[in-house]
Amino acid sequence: MNLRVGIIGVSQTKYETNKSYQAITDTVFEVVQEAMADAGVSREDVDSIVTSSVDLWDGRTASNQMLTDVVGAIMKSESRVAGDGLGATFQGMMTILCGASDLTLVVSQCRGSMGDPYGISNWVFDPIFQQPLGLDYLSAAALQANHYMKRFEITQEDCARVVVKNLNDAQNNPQAQVAKETTTDDVMHSPMWAYPIKEMDAAPVSDGACAIVLASQKKAKALSKNPVWILGAGCCVEAHYLGDRDLTEGEALAKASKKAYEMAGIHDPVKELDLAEVSAEFSYQELLWTELMGFCGRGNGIKFLEQGMTSAEGALPVNPSGGMIAGNPVTVAGLTRLVEAVLQVRGKAEARQVQNAKMALAHGTTGCCGQGQYVMIVGN
Amino acid sequence: MGRRTAIIGTGQTRHCSKREDVNQMELVYEAATAALKDAEMTVKDIDAVVLANMELFEGRALPDMWCGEGAGAFMKHAFKISTGGTSGTSGAISGYYHVASGLFNTAMVVGFEKHSDGNTSAGMALTDPFWDRHIAAAAIGNFALSVSEYMADRGVTEEQSAKVAVKARRNACNNPHAHLQMPDLTVKEVLESPMLAYPVHRLEMCPQSDGACAIIYAGEELAKKKCSRPAWVRAAVTRHDHIYLGEVKNRLSTIRSLKEAARVAYKMVGIKEPLKEFDVAEIYDPLTYAEIAWYEALGFCKDREGGRLIDDGLTRMDGELPVNPSGGVISTNPVGASGTIRVAEGALQIHGKGGKRQVPDVNLVLVTGYGVYCWSDVMILSGRPD
Amino acid sequence: MKKDNQLEELLRIPVHMKLHYRFPAGTHYTRFFREMKDSGKIMGVKCTQCGRVLVPPRPVCGECFVKTGDWVPVGPKGTVKAYTSIYIKFIDGSTGKPRPSPYGSGLIQLDGAFSTINHILEEGDPEKLYIGMRVEAVLKEKREGNIGDILFFKTIT
Ligand SMILES: [Zn+2]
Numbered sequence: 047m048n049l050r051v052g053i054i055g056v057s058q059t060k061y062e063t064n065k066s067y068q069a070i071t072d073t074v075f076e077v078v079q080e081a082m083a084d085a086g087v088s089r090e091d092v093d094s095i096v097t098s099s100v101d102l103w104d105g106r107t108a109s110n111q112m113l114t115d116v117v118g119a120i121m122k123s124e125s126r127v128a129g130d131g132l133g134a135t136f137q138g139m140m141t142i143l144c145g146a147s148d149l150t151l152v153v154s155q156c157r158g159s160m161g162d163p164y165g166i167s168n169w170v171f172d173p174i175f176q177q178p179l180g181l182d183y184l185s186a187a188a189l190q191a192n193h194y195m196k197r198f199e200i201t202q203e204d205c206a207r208v209v210v211k212n213l214n215d216a217q218n219n220p221q222a223q224v225a226k227e228t229t230t231d232d233v234m235h236s237p238m239w240a241y242p243i244k245e246m247d248a249a250p251v252s253d254g255a256c257a258i259v260l261a262s263q264k265k266a267k268a269l270s271k272n273p274v275w276i277l278g279a280g281c282c283v284e285a286h287y288l289g290d291r292d293l294t295e296g297e298a299l300a301k302a303s304k305k306a307y308e309m310a311g312i313h314d315p316v317k318e319l320d321l322a323e324v325s326a327e328f329s330y331q332e333l334l335w336t337e338l339m340g341f342c343g344r345g346n347g348i349k350f351l352e353q354g355m356t357s358a359e360g361a362l363p364v365n366p367s368g369g370m371i372a373g374n375p376v377t378v379a380g381l382t383r384l385v386e387a388v389l390q391v392r393g394k395a396e397a398r399q400v401q402n403a404k405m406a407l408a409h410g411t412t413g414c415c416g417q418g419q420y421v422m423i424v425g426n
Numbered sequence: 427m428g429r430r431t432a433i434i435g436t437g438q439t440r441h442c443s444k445r446e447d448v449n450q451m452e453l454v455y456e457a458a459t460a461a462l463k464d465a466e467m468t469v470k471d472i473d474a475v476v477l478a479n480m481e482l483f484e485g486r487a488l489p490d491m492w493c494g495e496g497a498g499a500f501m502k503h504a505f506k507i508s509t510g511g512t513s514g515t516s517g518a519i520s521g522y523y524h525v526a527s528g529l530f531n532t533a534m535v536v537g538f539e540k541h542s543d544g545n546t547s548a549g550m551a552l553t554d555p556f557w558d559r560h561i562a563a564a565a566i567g568n569f570a571l572s573v574s575e576y577m578a579d580r581g582v583t584e585e586q587s588a589k590v591a592v593k594a595r596r597n598a599c600n601n602p603h604a605h606l607q608m609p610d611l612t613v614k615e616v617l618e619s620p621m622l623a624y625p626v627h628r629l630e631m632c633p634q635s636d637g638a639c640a641i642i643y644a645g646e647e648l649a650k651k652k653c654s655r656p657a658w659v660r661a662a663v664t665r666h667d668h669i670y671l672g673e674v675k676n677r678l679s680t681i682r683s684l685k686e687a688a689r690v691a692y693k694m695v696g697i698k699e700p701l702k703e704f705d706v707a708e709i710y711d712p713l714t715y716a717e718i719a720w721y722e723a724l725g726f727c728k729d730r731e732g733g734r735l736i737d738d739g740l741t742r743m744d745g746e747l748p749v750n751p752s753g754g755v756i757s758t759n760p761v762g763a764s765g766t767i768r769v770a771e772g773a774l775q776i777h778g779k780g781g782k783r784q785v786p787d788v789n790l791v792l793v794t795g796y797g798v799y800c801w802s803d804v805m806i807l808s809g810r811p812d
Numbered sequence: 813m814k815k816d817n818q819l820e821e822l823l824r825i826p827v828h829m830k831l832h833y834r835f836p837a838g839t840h841y842t843r844f845f846r847e848m849k850d851s852g853k854i855m856g857v858k859c860t861q862c863g864r865v866l867v868p869p870r871p872v873c874g875e876c877f878v879k880t881g882d883w884v885p886v887g888p889k890g891t892v893k894a895y896t897s898i899y900i901k902f903i904d905g906s907t908g909k910p911r912p913s914p915y916g917s918g919l920i921q922l923d924g925a926f927s928t929i930n931h932i933l934e935e936g937d938p939e940k941l942y943i944g945m946r947v948e949a950v951l952k953e954k955r956e957g958n959i960g961d962i963l964f965f966k967t968i969t
Contacts, residue, residue, distance in 0.1 A: 111669045
């Protein structure tokens, strides 16, 4: 990219099991105001807004319309990406790069507590072959987990180590929903949900919202002393039918990350990236995704973790925030990862700060078993 | 501004109330392959895919995951835009951003809706759970309310409304893709069709159609190479307004989201006299009265003169500014695709591929999208890049 | 397009949708419905900036992008600003049964409110309905704390 897009404001809520003490509009108004304040801008400065949400998760049609007032969209441009928050960020970035907007607000919200998240995820599968089988994000992930674990001889204890790392690290993150001193025994003894995935291997059901302010290069420099730049971005979608895919491979993620690395001029992600915030809804996915993004060789995800490479003090910390295992509002998740990456690069990640973080990766995913993948690289 | 970008191919399915011969993904495939054929391209030439659809009408979550393959999204950058009735135009605007941003050389947008797969009335009724669900009679009831205000405010008549229906369904006969084709429809028949919600008759409303529409964008270099007369995007503007029906007075005549989007778009292109300067308009007319209201909002005439425009035949095929040669939304309405169809039909006129609905010597085209009483998209396409 | 007899041979796969949601009403809807249930009062909120009284009440004035302020009683009388008679079948959300048609529907500006609300009118004959007609909210005897507590608006003179 010859012209860059800057991120000059970020905000996220605390992630909670149930935010029903607050209307969705109240939650969103809060994060939007915080992100604008963080960027030092007001509604008058904002040219366009991109939201991300999915009707079935919100239980209403054209569900972005309920946010019109609170994202400040009256008599402004608003568009909605019906998918992950990183997808909305993509749309926002393109809006700026093509000159249609100088300042774009990206907002994502979800209330997992409102409905039955796994039940809703059944409606993602095609209605002819897969949906009637009762597949949902959990049962499909269990298929992927077994295949991956068998192929690379990964044990359930190995996956549990991912949870241990994330829940322990999440204690440094005041926004985390689940954060506690955890042992592999705790994970191994949690109830089996869909073999080999146990309760603690899975991200919790969460409520939460995020907002960021994107700015054109010129505007970002004018408004911000230390804008964080989007240096690279890639997105890719692979086959829908699980049977069309080798679930232990992930060509979409490999391709999306390659594209992002190319744009950012990254040759060796482990050396050049200072941390990665990865959307792994289940523990095994963190291992699988880190392999597919080229952090380590295939099947070495667990070795990479055991060597401490992905720990908060490691060569390439993965999810110092605790990741999705510590909080997972569906359709927001990727934007949460981006907010965390920005905070790290700004040096404002407080107790979870990675030393000298200059370049970070944020990853988002949509659909089942990582069918759709987003990778963004941010840096100062 | 971003890089010069043009539409170089369009494709539509056949539209009707039940396309039981295909599933949603196959419907998308039908439109996508038609657009690729039109642009003389293969799926390998497409860098990014944008889908547009109102997923709750079919009761799906993330339908782009399944249907994307029909649009050739496999192993490509792809996502879905969903903004109510404007989904199809907002998706088209997003596709434009993809290429104009310089990130992609080509992008395909596919708008689709398969109403017969689900329950659109139920989907429409799922509005504000605290307020509207108990009371609203879906889109039709809300439209009828706005119409009563509009008639009182602007003095438009039932006959003028019915004339819009006649124009639309006759134009649709020239469009092989159109759903409702009625060559002999009369004003009397329109006004004698069943009353849905006073004063709106069945033949004054849009139908529910199954269908899909695809458009292909390319950056300047490729567009010039691939297409003898590319349809250049000269403006693409979105504006939103309040969602509560009661927060805007006289919604049809006020429609400030459309007025503001048009004002900004006209300024970008330097349009001063839209009725004279545009050669064709493809506007999103959910019902006849809205088309007349949009004439006024888009500055085709002064306020209160929309009815006269239709009386004088200025927006007929042989008029000063033909509006909806395709038959418009009131002839064909697969919601997620309805906006994309407007853009495709506009581009088609510039490509000179309009067949029996072709308007001679088209250079400048106005396209609009409309959603949920409050959202408006405006695009201006041209045979010249600047 | 296949011939009709070929279409007949194609399978249709029925899928039934049953999903349950719990919508958080938040402070504003909660107070609105409580107040109506307990005291029979219809309330709006006033924007601190533009002064518009918004019904239904909401936490943010979209026009001004600020939190709304004081609660003010509105109605129960009001003026019809737009009307229609609905002839199509419509399932009444509160009974689950089709409402007898035609029935009147209107945008009613409650006295003291800026915005109008969409509700059922007692009068269903389009010939008798007009913009500017005066109406009054009729509330349920046993109120439950939802919008169904307003049964309809009756015509007054
Ligand atoms: Zn205000």
